[in-house]
Amino acid sequence: MNVVETLPSRPDWLDVLIQRATRADGQPPFSDGSLVELATGARELLVIGDVAAALVRDGEAEFVVDPDARRHGHGTALLEELLSRSPRLLVWAHGDHKAARALAASHGLTAVRELLQLRVSGVDFDTAVDGLLNQQSRSSRSLSDRIETFRPGSDEGTWLELNARAFAAHPEQGAVTRADLDVLMAEPWFDADDLLLLRDGETLLGYCWLKVEHGIGEFYVVGVSPDRQGEGIGRRLVEAGLSRLAERGIRVSSLYVEADNEPALRLYRSFGFDDYAVDVQYATA
Structure with a gap:
């Protein structure tokens, strides 16, 4: 039976479910932010046995069904439980999969937001890094800047303050707390x-x-002070990130960006990043 239960804590089998779904679907079923909120107690965990799980907070959710347990009504049961709790619901589907689109359409949900995953790898990654070595960016010439690494125990407050300002209009990143950062x-x-x-x-x-x-x-997050937008700081940071990855021997890089963020898309595409996957957020009418 598709009995939906609420669990008070994260079970050991959830990691296995996430790994199995990631291998089957090509990307993880839950965002890092949702898993952080589960760890801090800000997000609720709903399950069907050990084959399906949903992470829920304030009418926003993500859910997954084990690949071997799909087409047995578990996804429908979870979605209907979520709708019974929050008639105005937002649901993320990580990967624009046919089954997710069909389930959303069958319950009157429509796509309202897209998050693109971009990647650059192999020769294109090498070309981007070679370009950094062969010419100094305009931003690095115009700023008396310096790149430093984060100092745990010292930089948390400064980072949180800038992150909140840089992503004030972003529903997830702008809400990161000290507890989230610690996780x-x-x-x-x-x-x-x-x-x-x-x-x-x-x-x-x-x-x-x-x-x-x-x-x-x-590129987990790139943030720029709102007071200094348009000065090439974002480009300077991407350059520094690519250089750091090259130093570590990494030749594949990825990032997530809102599909309607044209300035950010232009910046990343100028470094050779191209479309790889898409996450879609669905909403009730």
């Missing part, structure tokens, strides 16, 4: 040397946070 810093992939800070004197202008895992160097 992320405890992740096995976290390396303070991969969180690059750009300063002009004592002022933090921006940051480039890299996540290196499974041979892929993800």
Whole structure:
């Protein structure tokens, strides 16, 4: 039976479910942000046995069904439970999969937001890095800046303040708290040397946070002070990130960007990043 239950804590089998779904679908079923909120208690966990799970917060959700248990009504049961709790619902489908589109359409949900995953790899990655070595960017010539690495125990407050301002209009990134940051810093992939800070004197202008895992160097977040937009700081940070990845021997890089963020898309595409996958957020009418 498709009985939906609420669990008070994260079960061990959830990691196995995430791994199995990731292998089958080509990308993870839950965002890092949702898993962080589950760890801090800000997000609720709904399950059907050990074959389906949903992470829920304030009418926004993500859910997954084990690849071997699909087409048995588990996804429908989870979605209908979510709709019964929040008639005005937002649901992420990580990957523009046919089954997700069909389930959304059958319950009157429509696509309202797209998050693109871009990648650059192999020869294109090498070409981007070679370009950095052969010419100095305009931004680095115009700023008396310096790239430093994050100092745990010292830079948390400064980073949180800039992140909140840089992503004030972003529903997820702009809401990162100290508790969230602590969870992320405890992740096995976290390396303070991969969180690059750009300063002009004592002022933090921006940051480039890299996540290196499974041979892929993800531009996890790139943030720029709203007061300094349009000065080439974003380009300077991407350059620094690519250089750092090259130093580590990484030749595949990825990132997520809102599909309607044209300035960011132009910047990343200028470094050779191209479309790889898409996440779609669906909403009730």
